[in-house]
Amino acid sequence: MTSTAHDWLNAHGDYLYRFALARLRDAHLAEDAVQETFLAAIKNPNFAAQSSPRTWLTGILKHKIIDTMRKGQREVVASDLMNEDDANMDEFFDATGHWAEKPVAWNIPSDALEQKQFFGILQGCLDKLPKKLAALFLMRDVHETDNEEICKEMQITATNA
C-alpha cells in the first residue's frame, strides 16, 4: 500500500499540485492541499480499489481546496470586519445604491488570451477583487453548483450590453 501511494505521488503529485495551485494561487497552500489529499487517501479503506486514481485523488483534493478557501475567507472576514457573507462590493456604490464609478467598456484584444502578459494582469485583477468574488471564479468547477440556466440567461442578456 505504501508503494502504491508512492507510485501515485510520483505519477499524479505534479498534476494535483498544478490543479491546487491554479485555484489557490499560493505555492504553500497548494502543497499543503496535496499533502492533505494523500493523507486522506491512504486512510481511506477504498484506497486500493481505485481504478482511476487521478480522478479519485482529484475528488479528494477538491474538498481540501474548498476547506482551504473557507479558512482563508474566515480570516478575511475577521480582519476586515466584514459581516456580509457574499462578495462585498459596497465600495463600488454610492449611498443611493447607484454605481459610484460606472463600469467602463473593456477593450480586450481578441488575441489577449494568447498573450502571457494578459495573465499577469489578470492575476493582479483577481487580487484586487473582493476575496469572495475571486473565490467564486476560482471555485466554480470545484463547487459544481447547478446554475447553468442562470448563466445562459446572463449570457443572453450580456450580449445585449
Place this chain on the structure above:
Amino acid sequence: MLSCQSASRLVSQSLDRPLHWQEKLALRFHLAICRHCRRFVKQLNQLQSAVKTMMQRTEADASIMLKPEAKARIMHIIQQHH
C-alpha cells in the same frame, strides 16, 4: 425596482447559488433598463472565462512541479501512516 447595488449583488450571488424566480425576474427587469449593470454582467462573464483559461493553462503546464522538498515530505508522511 432594484438598485444597481442590489442587482450586482444578485449577479455575483448567481455564481454561487441558484436564484429564486422572484430574484431572476427582478434582475432581468433591472438589466433590461440598466446599461451599466448589463456591462457589469458582461465583464464578469469575460473575467470568468479568462480565469478558466488561466486555470487550464496552469493545469497543463508541465514545467510546474511539486517541489522535491514537498514531495519528500509527503513521502515521509505516507510512510509514517503505513
